[in-house]
Amino acid sequence: MKDSTPFAAKLNLLFQASAYLHPDRPGERVEYTNKQVADKIAEDEGKGKITAAYIGMLRREDGPNPSLEKAGLLARFFKVPLDYFTDGPTADAVLEELRRLVASRAAESAPAPAGDDEQISLLARSARRLSPDSLRLSLEFVQRLGDLEEKAPDRP
Incomplete structure (x- = not known):
């Protein structure tokens, strides 16, 4: 099954799936900010590779499609294969797993x-x-x- 999920939706799903537990509020998950992602990429890959503002544009429904280099930076940060951002079996498998993870976390936070x-x-x-x-x-x-x-x- 080929998935034609837009780039922005795939990127936003990565932000949701990688949300970390808040250190001061047990059970609460916090998504990385665009700035945190850009800063970590700058630290790992070198300054000027990608900005928080550009990541914000990529996360918008009407945002641009990034170059292969920018998509690669994001894939490395989120530890997913670059193929995640394409249409194909790898993207389908990763999308399914991420959606399952996000749904599972949502169920965890549901009232008992x-x-x-x-x-x-x-x-x-x-x-x-x-x-x-x-x-x-x-x-x-x-x-x-x-x-x-x-x-x-x-x-x-």
């Missing part, structure tokens, strides 16, 4: 079922006593458990 409220409250109260490092580790552990349960074939 009513019957789980008491257990979640107990977990939250217990977590308040932890140091920031222990809290971060606990959150990572709970997220990994959730990932494992999602992959379990006999999950109810």
